[in-house]
Amino acid sequence: MISTKDAKRFLAEYKRVDIAVDAFYNEPVQARQASIPQPSTSKLNALFDKYKEPGGDDITVDGTIRMCEDMKVDPEDVVLLAIAYELKSPRMGDWTRAGWVDGWKNLECDTISAMSSALVRLRDRLGSDSEYFSQVYNFTFEFSRPPGQRSLGLDMAQGFWNLLIPHGLQGGALSHLTRPAGSDDEGDEDDEMMGLDEEGWREEYTGWWFEFLTEKGGKGVSKDTWQMFMEFVRTIDAKFEKYDMEAAWPSTIDDFVEYAKERLGTAS
Structure with a gap:
């Protein structure tokens, strides 16, 4: 797309619109880019x-x-x-x-x-780009972790989750995936199609997650738990029925699923 500045430059040089347009598209891309002011x-x-x-x-x-x-x-x-x-x-x-x-x-x-x-x-x-969200999310653990520490303090982790998870849910970057990431089974296609309207993570579950971690009494969040929690939010169904206990989830998330199911059972 031609900028106003470039349009004026080409019109001033070639006088006629049709000739100026031809010149613009025939000029090498590198030359056009060179005409754009670069940050100082x-x-x-x-x-x-x-x-x-x-x-x-x-x-x-x-x-x-x-x-x-x-x-x-x-x-x-x-x-x-x-x-x-x-x-x-x-x-x-x-x-x-x-x-x-x-x-x-x-x-x-x-x-x-x-x-x-x-x-x-x-x-x-x-908020809207799932790949970019993942990059920023994973970077957040590294840059906020205290020097020499392998885990992130629970209060700090909750603070960052409170910023990131609602933003990703509202913007679509954490939109619910109806089939776990990395699944290549063609036989799962029908199940995936049947789950298109399946409800995923609810905002209230983030509060449940915090309450669970506090009740558990842990002082920190490991890198593995931090990274896998994002994928868990993306893939879990709203009733926690399709969670695979045999998959390679951190034990903390295994325990949370049981905790959440109990809360759902009590609520119903």
């Missing part, structure tokens, strides 16, 4: 310097808060997890210069206004 490294470095710690090399918590104020975004907005993924943040509230410059360049931003617009696009993509 100096502008991005200047913005980084504005937010980084005085005398330090990184943007930390205080700079992150100022950045969010300028972008008019809540620091606890789920889209900040997508930004952390895009900018390769090493840990919460911490941004390196290299990640900042390369990340914003990839997003084609070098001003606060452009960055604010990118947040809108990324928030929508995070």
